[in-house]
Amino acid sequence: MNRVLITSAIPYINGIKHLGNLVGSQLPADLYARYNRGRGREVMFICATDEHGTPAELAAAKAGKPVDEFCSEMHEVQADIANRFRLSFDNFGRSSSVQNRKLTQHFAGKLADNGYIEEVSEKQVYSNADGRFLPDRYIEGECPNCGYDGARGDQCENCTKQLDPTDLINPRSAISGSTDLEVRETKHLYLRQSKLKDALDAWIDTKADWPVLTTSIAKKWLHDGDGLQDRGITRDLKWGVPVKRGDADWPGMEGKVFYVWFDAPIEYIAATAELADEKGEGSAFWERWWRTDKGAEDVRYVQFMGKDNVPFHTLSFPATIMGSKEPWKLVDYIKSFNYLNYDGGQFSTSKGRGIFMDQALEILPSDYWRWWLLSHAPENSDSEFTWENFQVSVNKDLSDVLGNFVSRVTKFCRSKFSEDVPAGGEYGEVEAALIADITAKVRAYESHMEAMDVRKSAQELRGIWVAGNEYLQAAAPWTVYKTDPDQAAAQIRLALNLIRLYAVLSAPFIPDASKVMLEAMGTTDDSWPDDVPAALGLLKEGHAFTVPENVFAKISDEDREGWQERFAGIRD
RNA sequence: CGCGGGGUAGAGCAGCGGUAGCUCACCAGCCUCAUAAGCUGGAGGUCGCGGGUUCAAAUCCCGCCCCCGCAACCA
Numbered sequence: 001m002n003r004v005l006i007t008s009a010i011p012y013i014n015g016i017k018h019l020g021n022l023v024g025s026q027l028p029a030d031l032y033a034r035y036n037r038g039r040g041r042e043v044m045f046i047c048a049t050d051e052h053g054t055p056a057e058l059a060a061a062k063a064g065k066p067v068d069e070f071c072s073e074m075h076e077v078q079a080d081i082a083n084r085f086r087l088s089f090d091n092f093g094r095s096s097s098v099q100n101r102k103l104t105q106h107f108a109g110k111l112a113d114n115g116y117i118e119e120v121s122e123k124q125v126y127s128n129a130d131g132r133f134l135p136d137r138y139i140e141g142e143c144p145n146c147g148y149d150g151a152r153g154d155q156c157e158n159c160t161k162q163l164d165p166t167d168l169i170n171p172r173s174a175i176s177g178s179t180d181l182e183v184r185e186t187k188h189l190y191l192r193q194s195k196l197k198d199a200l201d202a203w204i205d206t207k208a209d210w211p212v213l214t215t216s217i218a219k220k221w222l223h224d225g226d227g228l229q230d231r232g233i234t235r236d237l238k239w240g241v242p243v244k245r246g247d248a249d250w251p252g253m254e255g256k257v258f259y260v261w262f263d264a265p266i267e268y269i270a271a272t273a274e275l276a277d278e279k280g281e282g283s284a285f286w287e288r289w290w291r292t293d294k295g296a297e298d299v300r301y302v303q304f305m306g307k308d309n310v311p312f313h314t315l316s317f318p319a320t321i322m323g324s325k326e327p328w329k330l331v332d333y334i335k336s337f338n339y340l341n342y343d344g345g346q347f348s349t350s351k352g353r354g355i356f357m358d359q360a361l362e363i364l365p366s367d368y369w370r371w372w373l374l375s376h377a378p379e380n381s382d383s384e385f386t387w388e389n390f391q392v393s394v395n396k397d398l399s400d401v402l403g404n405f406v407s408r409v410t411k412f413c414r415s416k417f418s419e420d421v422p423a424g425g426e427y428g429e430v431e432a433a434l435i436a437d438i439t440a441k442v443r444a445y446e447s448h449m450e451a452m453d454v455r456k457s458a459q460e461l462r463g464i465w466v467a468g469n470e471y472l473q474a475a476a477p478w479t480v481y482k483t484d485p486d487q488a489a490a491q492i493r494l495a496l497n498l499i500r501l502y503a504v505l506s507a508p509f510i511p512d513a514s515k516v517m518l519e520a521m522g523t524t525d526d527s528w529p530d531d532v533p534a535a536l537g538l539l540k541e542g543h544a545f546t547v548p549e550n551v552f553a554k555i556s557d558e559d560r561e562g563w564q565e566r567f568a569g570i571r572d
Numbered sequence: 573c574g575c576g577g578g579g580u581a582g583a584g585c586a587g588c589g590g591u592a593g594c595u596c597a598c599c600a601g602c603c604u605c606a607u608a609a610g611c612u613g614g615a616g617g618u619c620g621c622g623g624g625u626u627c628a629a630a631u632c633c634c635g636c637c638c639c640c641g642c643a644a645c646c647a
Binding site: 011012013014050053054055056135136137138152212213216217219220221223229231232233235259260261264307308309311338339341346349375376380381382383384386388389392393395396397399400401403404405406407408409410411412413415416455456459462463466469470472473474476477478479481492550551552553554 | 575576577578579583584585586594595596597602603604605606607609610611612640641642643644645646647
């Protein structure tokens, strides 16, 4: 496994994402990408903005901009924030790209050729005032069940009864409020997933190592009720990939576009192709990641996503690939996450509740957020963000355990010796014990990272930091120095090497701090410690270093209280 | 009987057949190099409730209660 393809669920374009979105896909994907690069593997890490669909059109209209312009701007905003969170995408693409348009049309054509597309006539609500068909959720009216007036066409929020838009009493457009609605006949393409049910089922059965969350959601959709249902993959919209059968027009489908959920996962492939084009490379550049007949058979493909995305990645997208009967790369492992809650409730994009990525970076550097979010990733159940927990965890782990270690070692050396790695003395039993301990812990850390056990990895890494403090306590160079300065020099030499080791191991979690630590140690050698004893002898006597200013400043009670108040309400 | 996830020390979590663990908070001690940081030890749990299987159950089975999410064209 020397080549790893990593994709993060692609964030929707209509706004800045909150920390719950971040921790469920992009951030753990970045952790894994950085780790694999650190191990010397070839990595392709792909993300993009998901730009099509009704919500994008409405958000653009609200902003008073043409939808393509709106998406371009929002893409730049999201790309900038991702960059500032140090999300190390090889490409952050756009689902509205030419490459995606072509691939999406190509897949649809192949699916049709192979008998996996069906044309279905159906009735949908059309709003004359809005000049468009309305998705169920954009129709409001009085609930026939409980009388609640704000019921939506898909479900009544008040009594939770599932509805059909035609059930509503006095229906109106949620967009304009117009009651000038009519039911119109319209023709759409359906992906015949039901024909692939057995193949999908058998495929999922081979994935015994996947998280329960992933397989249980997939199984539920496969077996619940009438089993896997066919799915409409076209819409009566303007903004999207025009429906075509490969390069050819699709009679009867004029003016329609593919449904976002059809083209969004294909963007994973397209974004890699976008990168090839940007680099002026040919198709071989991206096909070796995506075509098993063109070099991708030895690629390990891992996807990261929140639980709400699982059905599309375990069923719809694989159905698209299988149905094409072409040798596209299927996912090897799906890492899914539960939800992160905010202070007793859900983060909510639509309600503006919680902390959004841009706001987070306004108040603290990305490493603080990365550490907390990853070390509390909602892997086994939903988890919760509270300001108290955030303050305590970050202060303890980053400032006290790691930052202070760097500080005490470098400052001691500067005051007793100099800002060079001191010469003299030899490693003894205590040092041998430490090296053995660190070696075991590094191996454990690696195996947790390989397994994508995010919280366990964070715990193990913290344990490695703690081991340094334990060593200092046991060795007590400040005491040894009084009687045997050479021995103290050897101890500090080891401790300085620990700082470099910590920088390398910690980089996937806290890349900026790692960089600061490496720079302070005056080295650019960030090679992975396959040989821990050797790695701990890398900085030799006389090697110059500097004392970094507080690697992690603490979060004060005043800060925390201020933020708590600032983020208690709803974003404007 | 809709489906799934979860209910383990004050808080947040791990363990998932063999004498109940981790982090934080709390108490005591040690160190004094360091970001009032570090290290060691301690107190604290009838592992949601009730049955059952077993030499042995937090861990397997049955029933019940509670919390969260999902319930397919909203991404």
